Amino acid sequence: MLTLHDTAGPPVAVLGTGSCLPAHVVDNTAVAGPAGVTAEWIAARTGIRRRRWAKPDEATSDLAIAAGRAALEDAGIRAAQLSLVLVATSTPDSPQPPTASLVADELGVEPGTAAFDLNAVCSGFVFALGTAERLLRAAGGHALVIGADVYSRILDPADRRTAVLFGDGAGAVVLGPGRRPTVVASRLATFTEAHQLIRVPAGGSRIPASVGSIDAGLHHFAMEGRAVRDFVLDTVAPAIRGFLADAGAAPDRLAAFVPHQANPNLVADLAAAVGVPAARIAVTGAEFGNTGAASVPVTLDHTRRRLREGDLVLLAGFGGGMSAGFALLRWPRTERTT
Incomplete structure (x- = not known):
């Protein structure tokens, strides 16, 4: 467990989303x-009504670029001012190169700007x-942090545990010098004993892509739904x-609780277990589904x-690994009104 909670280094603020x-x-x-259920069953069990899927010619980097551009425009920052581009994804365009390098190149960052996936x-x-906030405290500058996933490409349409949950999307923030530290504290933890609960078995060095692995469906996303729910609660x-x-x-002092949008029903149960009033929960999963690493920044962008x-804002991510990341933000002054 890694806890980042100090005032060392210059303040780092969220400048745009x-x-x-x-x-x-x-x-x-x-x-x-295809999943062998009804639309009503999905709505009742998950709270999801619809989701967005990428077009056949759209990849993770395309969504990430669009979200990144929107965040830069909101922040009033040019790509050439960035010292770091960090893309969080588990559905990269390809195993290599990093999706972040494609995003950074398309946005027009300066040569030599650090860009990597997480x-x-x-x-x-x-x-x-x-990670980005800590690096900026040490070195200064501006960072573009993006969460982006295209899960529709790795779903088994017949698996009702997963196929009904996921959508595609990207969300981004620009971090940089601010008049007060926006990131008050963060904590990153991985509970490795539960790593098998969420998985895509094939496509890596353990089970390389082959006709056999594809026929066996090993490139599909798999999840032990009930066990994941138990892990969350x-x-x-x-x-x-x-x-x-x-x-x-x-x-009960939080202005907004922005959790990973696993599904709206689970989000409500999590908030109740934490003690967050229902009115403070930010929910986008009903309209967009579970968008993986994009769900927290997409929801933050819609909530801000x-x-x-x-205002105090709690970001809470949880997912494969099994991982859990929390960040407490104190919202800065903003001129944005729409």
Whole structure:
């Protein structure tokens, strides 16, 4: 467990946010039939009504670039001013090169600008945020931090545990010098004993791509749904309570709780277990589904329109590994009103 909670180095603030959701809307009816369930079953069990899927010619980098551009514009920062581009994803365009290098090149960063991927599955964005914030405290500059995933490419349409949950998307923030530290504290943890609960078995060095691995469906995303739910409520919830206690923030004092959008029903149960009032929960999963590493920054981008200076915002990611990342933000002054 890694806790970052100090005031060393210059303040680092969230200067801008952005997001990108594909235009193609997929409602529950479209995914229910192949999964052997009904649209009503999906809505009742998950709270998800629809999701967005990338077009055949859209990849993770395309969504990440659009979200990155939106965040840069919101921040009033040029790509040439960036010293770091960090992309959190578990669905890269390809095993190599890093998706971040494609994103950075398309955005037009200066030659030599650091760009790399980070994979902590659905916790990836919060892990990336904590990493970038720490680097900027040490070295200064500006960072573009993106969470992006295209899960529709790795789903088994017949697996009702997964096929009905996921959408595609990307969200981004720009970090840089601010008049107060926006990232008050962060904590990154991985509970490795549960690593088999979420997996894509093939496509790496253990089981390389082959006709046999494809025929066996080993390139599909797989998840032990009930065990994951138990992990969230039995492990993640108390970990969040401990993190908030250590940071000196009571759950009922949060202006917004921005969790990974595993599904709206689970998000509500998690918030109740942590002690966050229902009115403070930020939910986008009903419309966009579970967008992996994109879900926290996408939800933050949609939530920030109602945030005010001084508001405390809790970001909570959890996912494969099994990983959990938390970040407590104190919202800075902003001129944005729409």
